[in-house]
Amino acid sequence: MSDPENRRVEVFDANGNFLGEWPNIGGVSGLWITKDQRIWTGAILRELNGKALGKLPTEAGGAGGPHGIIATESGDVYVAQLSGVAQKFVRK
Secondary structure (H helix, E strand, C coil): CEEHHHCEEEEECCCCCEEEEECCCCCCCCEEECCCCCEEECCEEECCCCCEEEECCHHHCCCCCCCEEEECCCCCEEEECCCCCEEEECCC
């Protein structure tokens, strides 16, 4: 669960049991779990244990970073920002 005011993500299992948190990762609003069980936390792709694997180019950050994010099965990523800007990043 995104907790942007406290700059963390809280992690729960399917039954709602608290598993842990990823502190100090920024004010993340947009979260998306990929088919291969990785998670986009804003513009940063992470493993389910919170380890960062990669990130989108800087232009995906915008003011405050992505507010909404979704990824396709082919790996393309769509980002929405509060400013009204929507971007598509194509997997190479």
